[in-house]
Amino acid sequence: MRHPKPLLPFLAAAVLFGFGLLAMVNVGCSRRNDADSLAKIKNRGKVVVGVFGDKPPFGYIDRQGRNAGYDVVLARRIAADLLGDENKIEFITLEAANRVAFLQSNKVDIILANFTRTPERAEKVDFAKPYMKVALGIVAPDASPVSALAGLGGGRTLIVNKGTTAEAYFTKNYPEIKLLKFDQNTEAFQALKDGRGDALAHDNTLLFAWAHENKGFKIVESNLGNADVIAPAVKKGDTVLRAWIDAKIDRLAAEHFFLNAFQTELHPFFGDSVRNPDDVIIEGK
Amino acid sequence: MLHALELLWQNAPLLLDGLWATLGIAAAATFFSIIGGALLGMMRASWNNAIVQAAARAYLELFRVIPILVWLFVFFFAVPAASSLDISGTLAAVTVFSLWGASEMSDIVRGALKTIPQAQYDAGRAIGLSGAQLHLRVILPQAVRRMLPGAINLVTRIIKTTSLVVIVGVVDVVKRSQQIIERTKEPFVLYAFLLLLFFALCHPLSRLSRRLEKRFN
Structure with missing residues (x-):
C-alpha cells in the first residue's frame, strides 16, 4: 500500500463491531421468554430436542441412521406423552461446547445431551x-x-474435552x-490410544x-x-416446560422407566463395570 | 481391506448424506463467491471513491481476520437471537462461506484487473470500442486467466473448511464419520476414507490450477 493509513480507526471500528454483537446477543437472550413454550411445541406439532450423535450409549446414530441411546429413549417418550406420537420429534x-448456545438462541426446546448440572450452567x-x-x-x-x-x-499429561465438567474440575x-x-x-479418545497423553478424564x-x-485400558x-x-435442560425462564418435564420424570420413575432404559440401553455398553444400576440412574429422588 | 470396504458399504447411506451436506454447502458458497467476488472485485478495481474503497477493504479484512468459526457463531446464534429471524444451520453455513469466499474472491479479481496494463485500455479505446466491448472482449478474457489459479485454490480451501459446520448443528461428512467411528470403533477405516475423499475432491482442482497457471505463463 502506498499510503499506509493509521491503524487506530480500524481498531476502533473492530471494537465497536464487537460490542454491537454482544449487545445483540444480550437483547436476544432477554427477550422471547414469555411465550407459552408448551403451546408453541403443540402448535408446531413436533418437539425439537438437542442430543449427542457420537456419544454411545447416551446419544448416538445407530446402524439404520436413527438417533438412539439412553437420552434418546427419554426424548422419544417425552414426544410420545406430549404430542401423542414418539416420532413427532426433531x-x-x-x-x-455449543449446548448452552443452542438453548439460548431458541434453536432447541429441550437438551437431552448427557448434560451435567452445575451451578455455572444453571445460571444460563x-x-x-x-x-x-x-x-x-x-x-x-x-x-x-x-x-x-x-x-x-x-x-504427566491429562486429556480432557473442551467445555466439559472434567475440564472445569481439573x-x-x-x-x-x-x-x-x-x-x-x-x-x-484417539489421542489417548495414540499415547499423546498419559490418561483421559x-x-x-x-x-x-x-x-x-476397549481392552487394554x-x-x-x-x-x-x-x-x-x-438432567434435561430448557431455556432459562421456561418454567412451563420445566414443570411439565419435572412431573413427567416423577411419573416415569414410579413406573421404573429409567431402570428399564438402563437395562436396554446402558447395560449392553457397560457390561460388568457397573454392578448396581443405582450407581448410574436416578429413580425420582 | 475387505473388512474396511464392507464397513464403508454398510454405512454408505450415512456417509452419502454427510457428503451431500458438505458438497451442497461448498457448491453454493462457490457459486455466490464467484458472483459476489466478481462484482466487488470490479468495483474495487475501477471505482475510485474513498468511501467505497474503505468499505470494501473493511469487509475483506473482517473476513480475513476473524475466524470462520466465530462468523458461524455470529450468524447462527447471535443474529437470530437479536432479530427473531430463524436461520437454519445450513443457511448460516452457506451465508458465512459465501461472504468469506466473496471477500477473498474480490481480492483475486481486483488483483487480476489491476495487472492489465493501461495500454490495453488505451488501445481498445483507440480502435473505437465502447466501454462494454472493451471490458468484455479485451480486459476480461485476459483477467480471467490470471484469476483462475487463485480462484480454484480458494474453492479447495472452501471445501476443506466446511468441516467447521458441525458447530451450527449441520452434520457433514466429517461429523458423519465421527458418528460411525463412535458406534463401530473403527477410526482408521473412516479417517482413511476421509483422507481419500478430500484428496479426490481437492487434488484434481489443485492440478487444474497448476496446469492453467503453466499454460498462461
Whole structure:
C-alpha cells in the first residue's frame, strides 16, 4: 500500500463491531421468554430436542441412521406423552461446547445431551429433575504407572474435552496437572490410544462404556468431584416446560422407566463395570 | 481391506448424506463467491471513491481476520437471537462461506484487473470500442486467466473448511464419520476414507490450477 493509513480507526471500528454483537446477543437472550413454550411445541406439532450423535450409549446414530441411546429413549417418550406420537420429534446433533448456545438462541426446546448440572450452567439454562448421576473418572492404559489421581503429577499429561465438567474440575482444583484439550470425544479418545497423553478424564459413565469396549485400558478413578447429576435442560425462564418435564420424570420413575432404559440401553455398553444400576440412574429422588 | 470396504458399504447411506451436506454447502458458497467476488472485485478495481474503497477493504479484512468459526457463531446464534429471524444451520453455513469466499474472491479479481496494463485500455479505446466491448472482449478474457489459479485454490480451501459446520448443528461428512467411528470403533477405516475423499475432491482442482497457471505463463 502506498499510503499506509493509521491503524487506530480500524481498531476502533473492530471494537465497536464487537460490542454491537454482544449487545445483540444480550437483547436476544432477554427477550422471547414469555411465550407459552408448551403451546408453541403443540402448535408446531413436533418437539425439537438437542442430543449427542457420537456419544454411545447416551446419544448416538445407530446402524439404520436413527438417533438412539439412553437420552434418546427419554426424548422419544417425552414426544410420545406430549404430542401423542414418539416420532413427532426433531433431533439436533450437538457438540458439548455449543449446548448452552443452542438453548439460548431458541434453536432447541429441550437438551437431552448427557448434560451435567452445575451451578455455572444453571445460571444460563434451567435444569429439570435429574434422570442420571455421574462423577468424574480417569482412564489410563493397563501398562501405565498411573494408578490413581495422585499419579498424574510430575509433568504427566491429562486429556480432557473442551467445555466439559472434567475440564472445569481439573482447571480449578488441580491447576498443576498439564491438560491436553480437544473439541471432540472422537479426537480425545484417539489421542489417548495414540499415547499423546498419559490418561483421559471424562464423565465416569462414558468411561465405563469405553473401558468395556476397549481392552487394554483401566479405570483408575471412578468417583472424583461432587457426584453430579444429569438432567434435561430448557431455556432459562421456561418454567412451563420445566414443570411439565419435572412431573413427567416423577411419573416415569414410579413406573421404573429409567431402570428399564438402563437395562436396554446402558447395560449392553457397560457390561460388568457397573454392578448396581443405582450407581448410574436416578429413580425420582 | 475387505473388512474396511464392507464397513464403508454398510454405512454408505450415512456417509452419502454427510457428503451431500458438505458438497451442497461448498457448491453454493462457490457459486455466490464467484458472483459476489466478481462484482466487488470490479468495483474495487475501477471505482475510485474513498468511501467505497474503505468499505470494501473493511469487509475483506473482517473476513480475513476473524475466524470462520466465530462468523458461524455470529450468524447462527447471535443474529437470530437479536432479530427473531430463524436461520437454519445450513443457511448460516452457506451465508458465512459465501461472504468469506466473496471477500477473498474480490481480492483475486481486483488483483487480476489491476495487472492489465493501461495500454490495453488505451488501445481498445483507440480502435473505437465502447466501454462494454472493451471490458468484455479485451480486459476480461485476459483477467480471467490470471484469476483462475487463485480462484480454484480458494474453492479447495472452501471445501476443506466446511468441516467447521458441525458447530451450527449441520452434520457433514466429517461429523458423519465421527458418528460411525463412535458406534463401530473403527477410526482408521473412516479417517482413511476421509483422507481419500478430500484428496479426490481437492487434488484434481489443485492440478487444474497448476496446469492453467503453466499454460498462461
